Amino acid sequence: MKDLIDILDLSIPEIDKLIEVANDIIENPENYREKCKYKKLATLFFEPSTRTRLSFEAAMYELGGNVLGFSEAQSSSAAKGESVSDTVRTVEAYADIIAMRHPKEGAPTVAAAKTQIPIINAGDGGHNHPTQTLTDLLTIKREVGRLDNLTIGLCGDLKFGRTVHSLIQAMVRYDNIKFIMISPKELKLPEYLINEVLVKKNIEFVETESLEESMPELDILYMTRVQKERFFNEADYVRLKDTYILTPDKLEHAKPTMRVLHPLPRVNEISVEVDKDERACYFRQAKNGKYIRMALILKLLGIE
Numbered sequence: 332m333k334d335l336i337d338i339l340d341l342s343i344p345e346i347d348k349l350i351e352v353a354n355d356i357i358e359n360p361e362n363y364r365e366k367c368k369y370k371k372l373a374t375l376f377f378e379p380s381t382r383t384r385l386s387f388e389a390a391m392y393e394l395g396g397n398v399l400g401f402s403e404a405q406s407s408s409a410a411k412g413e414s415v416s417d418t419v420r421t422v423e424a425y426a427d428i429i430a431m432r433h434p435k436e437g438a439p440t441v442a443a444a445k446t447q448i449p450i451i452n453a454g455d456g457g458h459n460h461p462t463q464t465l466t467d468l469l470t471i472k473r474e475v476g477r478l479d480n481l482t483i484g485l486c487g488d489l490k491f492g493r494t495v496h497s498l499i500q501a502m503v504r505y506d507n508i509k510f511i512m513i514s515p516k517e518l519k520l521p522e523y524l525i526n527e528v529l530v531k532k533n534i535e536f537v538e539t540e541s542l543e544e545s546m547p548e549l550d551i552l553y554m555t556r557v558q559k560e561r562f563f564n565e566a567d568y569v570r571l572k573d574t575y576i577l578t579p580d581k582l583e584h585a586k587p588t589m590r591v592l593h594p595l596p597r598v599n600e601i602s603v604e605v606d607k608d609e610r611a612c613y614f615r616q617a618k619n620g621k622y623i624r625m626a627l628i629l630k631l632l633g634i635e
């Protein structure tokens with residue numbers, strides 16, 4: 332495999348291996364400090380990011396490599412009208428691997444077809460976000476100890492939330508996974524995921540608007556931000572943005588072993604008082620993102 336565009340580009344054994352390497356990096360960081368010496372990662376971010384871009388950059392630095400790139404389309408030649416194809420064909424001359432985020436669904440696929448070097452999809456529009464999913468899988472494995480036999484609540488913007496889309500595709504490959512989709516009607520999961528993934532694979536799922544009623548059943552609660560930038564009109568966003576707010580009193584009805592994940596950034600959907608709860612693991616999750624990206628960079632560059 333040359334690129335990571337979709338989480339399904341990785342088999343389960345490949346994901347297991349990435350998790351194993353990430354755990355080893357956490358235990359023995361000194362063994363990895365020179366693995367990517369003289370290698371360069373380009374981060375091409377045509378959309379805002381904090382964790383994804385900075386964790387990629389920190390990952391490459393911790394592997395002894397270097398980083399170049401841009402963090403907004405406005406500071407690249409995209410602002411002059413350059414195509415994605417031309418941008419990546421140029422960057423290929425300067426870097427060994429590219430992590431790219433773009434508002435258009437499919438842009439990383441186009442980039443991958445035009446280059447010889449690995450392209451990592453760091454989020455394409457409302458479509459996919461496979462490295463967030465790797466982060467989520469590492470987090471679930473470390474926090475809960477397993478990736479099978481889980482009831483997972485996905486809450487918030489299931490329509491535009493690309494992290495949810497990739498996570499569903501990844502989790503349906505494990506045994507005995509049940510989903511509770513918690514969203515307002517307007518932000519329900521896209522039909523293609525319901526029909527082509529959940530129904531086709533016979534996965535147990537329910538759709539509900541109630542976070543409270545779902546709480547006692549959940550092993551994982553995956554909260555998401557309402558994706559403001561994907562709305563066609565401001566009024567809809569304003570009406571829907573605060574539909575769910577996780578507070579300590581709602582968590583009283585959750586299992587003591589439940590874990591709350593969120594890809595971040597959070598806006599209002601988790602009150603800051605929840606941060607103190609041991610079950611809140613979104614900042615640990617953000618930290619895990621660096622280690623799994625280190626493992627991924629090594630894999631795509633073919634470094635042992």
Ligand code: NCD
Nearest residue numbers: 382383454494556594595596
């Ligand atoms: C997510 C994204 O960009 O899709 N953030 C991230 O990468 N951690 C989630 C979001 O922006 O809401």
